[in-house]
Amino acid sequence: MSKEKVLITGGTGQLGIDISEVLKGQQYDVYAFSREELDISNNSQVIEKLNKIKPDIVIHSAAYTKVDLAEENQDDAYLINAIGTRNVAVAADKIKAKLVYISTDYVFDGEKQGKYNEFDIPNPKNVYGRTKLAGENIVRDFHSEYFIVRTSWLYGENGSNFVKTMLLLAEKGVQIKVVNDQLGSPTYTIDVADKISELIKTQLYGIYHVTNSGSCTWYEFANKIFEYAQKKVNVEPVSSMEYTQIAKRPQNSVLDHMGLRLNNFPTMRNWENALIEFLLTKR
Numbered sequence: 182m183s184k185e186k187v188l189i190t191g192g193t194g195q196l197g198i199d200i201s202e203v204l205k206g207q208q209y210d211v212y213a214f215s216r217e218e219l220d221i222s223n224n225s226q227v228i229e230k231l232n233k234i235k236p237d238i239v240i241h242s243a244a245y246t247k248v249d250l251a252e253e254n255q256d257d258a259y260l261i262n263a264i265g266t267r268n269v270a271v272a273a274d275k276i277k278a279k280l281v282y283i284s285t286d287y288v289f290d291g292e293k294q295g296k297y298n299e300f301d302i303p304n305p306k307n308v309y310g311r312t313k314l315a316g317e318n319i320v321r322d323f324h325s326e327y328f329i330v331r332t333s334w335l336y337g338e339n340g341s342n343f344v345k346t347m348l349l350l351a352e353k354g355v356q357i358k359v360v361n362d363q364l365g366s367p368t369y370t371i372d373v374a375d376k377i378s379e380l381i382k383t384q385l386y387g388i389y390h391v392t393n394s395g396s397c398t399w400y401e402f403a404n405k406i407f408e409y410a411q412k413k414v415n416v417e418p419v420s421s422m423e424y425t426q427i428a429k430r431p432q433n434s435v436l437d438h439m440g441l442r443l444n445n446f447p448t449m450r451n452w453e454n455a456l457i458e459f460l461l462t463k464r
């Protein structure tokens with residue numbers, strides 16, 4: 182039997198690389214493209230690439246991910262996250278490829294008490310969240326066999342992320358201030374990649390929250406990074422008011438895994454266990 186073909190957009194991003202690695206280990210033919218090789222905002226390039234490769238599955242991980250810059254560069258963010266997603270969704274639907282769209286906890290406003298499930302109504306607080314929600318709606322409008330995978334607070338071996346930044350700051354020995362009033366779930370990219378590999382083997386389409394289990398604030402996350410990495414660092418907790426960022430962030434973006442639970446997928450492991458494994462295997 183011939184292998185299934187998987188095309189990955191944003192294949193050089195921190196998540197795209199790990200999805201690619203996980204699927205290559207599972208007998209898929211993987212085509213992971215950088216922005217230079219496949220610019221999703223270029224509709225004719227998207228159509229040409231998808232028609233040539235004819236993937237069975239498209240994993241759309243490319244995005245404009247600079248949350249603060251998006252406030253000033255709305256057009257760029259919408260061009261990539263909304264129009265680019267339209268290009269991918271329409272082309273994937275045409276060739277009858279399953280579509281996985283990676284979305285974010287930032288589609289929620291953070292005002293709920295308790296975890297957000299897949300049936301809660303999104304209400305993003307910032308431009309990035311609005312563009313990602315626009316992408317979700319476009320996927321629902323233009324494709325029928327899709328998985329919308331919402332994840333959060335990603336870290337992994339590749340790209341820049343909070344864990345790597347904290348470890349770098351620790352090396353410098355500087356005093357670190359970290360926000361202590363935003364609650365979320367740190368999530369290891371390998372765990373998202375593993376879950377995506379389970380989803381795409383099914384036809385259980387829909388929205389899924391895919392984050393590591395449990396929750397913490399960024400301050401608590403920083404402290405655990407230093408504890409498990411055995412670094413002595415002085416971390417000072419600060420409020421969002423004190424630590425000004427251009428884009429507003431949700432106070433609570435913890436996601437409930439109702440979609441995984443109701444469709445009988447195995448649960449996601451706790452974020453601390455994932456973090457320990459990441460720090461142990463980190464090169």
Ligand SMILES: NC(=O)c1ccc[n+]([C@@H]2O[C@H](COP(=O)([O-])OP(=O)(O)OC[C@H]3O[C@@H](n4cnc5c(N)ncnc54)[C@H](OP(=O)(O)O)[C@@H]3O)[C@@H](O)[C@H]2O)c1
Nearest residue numbers: 191193194195196216220221243244246283285332334335
């Ligand atoms: N990071 C997080 O904490 C987080 C949380 C929730 C959801 N997500 C979502 O997860 C997905 C992966 O994020 P990530 O952390 O892997 O981000 P990332 O490292 O910034 O990767 C994004 C990738 O998209 C590519 N890209 C940007 N514009 C493109 C375009 N016009 N055409 C093709 N590729 C383009 C980037 O290429 P260049 O580097 O060349 O620009 C990069 O390879 C995104 O959809 C993001 O919204 C991320």
